[in-house]
Structure formats: C-alpha cells, structure tokens
Amino acid sequence: MKKIYLMVASMIMMFSITGNAQIVKAEIRATGLTCSMCSNAINKQLKALPEVSNVDTDLNTNTFTVTFKEGNELSPKTLKEKVEKAGFFIGSLVLTAKAETINKSPYIVVNEKKNDAAExxxxxxxxxxxxxxxxxxxxxxxxxxxxxxxxxxDDFHIKILN
Known part of the structure; x- marks a missing residue:
C-alpha cells in the first residue's frame, strides 16, 4: 500500500512540475502577408495545434495572439514551424510564460532584468x-x-520585457 501511495505522490509531483513549465500566450508578428487569405493560412496552422485554446488576428499589424491550454509543453520552435509551414516568416515573437519556464533549458536570458512576477x-x-x-x-x-x-x-535566447 505504501508503494502505491509513493508512486501516486511521485506522479502528482512530476505532473505539477511539468504543468508549471509552460507558455501561456504568444504574440506572433508575421512577415510577408499581403491579404486576409494569407492570415487565414497562418491562423489554420496555429489552430491545428492541440495545445492552442484561441487565436486572435489583427490584420492591421499582422499579429496573431495565441492563447494556450493549461499544462502545455510547447517550444518557440513549434510556433516558428507552423508559421513557416503556412508559407510565411516570424518578424517578432513575444511570449508570456510562467516564470519557472525561463529558468530552464533551452532558454538563455540575454538581459539581466529582475522580475518576481508569476508570469x-x-x-x-x-x-x-x-x-x-x-x-x-x-x-x-x-x-x-x-x-x-x-x-x-534548440537554444532560445530571450530578452525579458517586463
């Protein structure tokens, strides 16, 4: 009985740790878009990710605001691949993530900005x-x-904004 309890406790800890390492939101500014059909191609690629909760598109700035489901383990590389699969490129990628995420590999902070926020x-x-x-x-x-x-x-150099 104790072994089962320890195994369950270990699994709960393991899942709670991975749940903290996550991207909450991404703001992707794409380049090369000329019409709404272009944005639809990117929108479709992003929405195909099972981790995506919602995608909002601003056609004036070619920005896609992507909200992710709780507990995802996405990397910036996945987002880049989806935009490129649609035939476009990323001009800017700003992510909001739980603070623990940036302290882990493969993230390398290029500016020293102290932040005690949860995200x-x-x-x-x-x-x-x-x-x-x-x-x-x-x-x-x-x-x-x-x-x-x-x-x-496989390394992501990041500049902390807030």
Whole structure:
C-alpha cells in the first residue's frame, strides 16, 4: 500500500512540475502577408495545434495572439514551424510564460532584468524569430554571448520585457 501511495505522490509531483513549465500566450508578428487569405493560412496552422485554446488576428499589424491550454509543453520552435509551414516568416515573437519556464533549458536570458512576477513576458531574439535586419543588429549587441552566434536551433535566447 505504501508503494502505491509513493508512486501516486511521485506522479502528482512530476505532473505539477511539468504543468508549471509552460507558455501561456504568444504574440506572433508575421512577415510577408499581403491579404486576409494569407492570415487565414497562418491562423489554420496555429489552430491545428492541440495545445492552442484561441487565436486572435489583427490584420492591421499582422499579429496573431495565441492563447494556450493549461499544462502545455510547447517550444518557440513549434510556433516558428507552423508559421513557416503556412508559407510565411516570424518578424517578432513575444511570449508570456510562467516564470519557472525561463529558468530552464533551452532558454538563455540575454538581459539581466529582475522580475518576481508569476508570469514573465519575453521576446525570442534568435535568427528566424526576428527580422533579418533586426538579427544583424542584435548579433552585434550580443557578440559576447557565445551561444548566440552559434545559432543553435534548440537554444532560445530571450530578452525579458517586463
């Protein structure tokens, strides 16, 4: 009986830990859109993710605000792949996540901004998550961060916004 209790307790702890490591919301500004049909293609790709709760689209700014279901384990790479599968690119990706998320690999914080909030808003500043022009500018700013210039697709360099 004790073994079953310990096993159940361990499983509850394991799921509660993974539940804390999650993205709550994403603001994706896409590039290359010329009409509402373009935005529909991205919208359809994002809504196909089982972790997505809702997608709101602003056609004036080409921004997609994606709300996620509780307990998801999505990475920015998944969002990038979905936008690219629709035939477009990310010009900016701003995420809101539980604070514990950014303290874990594969996130690398490029600015030292103290934040004690339960949720943190941050921008992914890697190649493919910002415009090419912005990436060139950021490469100069972050030249002292060895992993930034390595351009590893499994690392996410983030700039904390709040």
């Amino acid at each position: 943190v808003q941050f921008q992914v500043v890697d190649k493919g998550y910002v415009t090419e022009k912005e990436f060139k500018k950021l490469s100069k700013s972050y030249k002292d961060i060895a992993t930034y210039s390595a351009n590893n697709e």
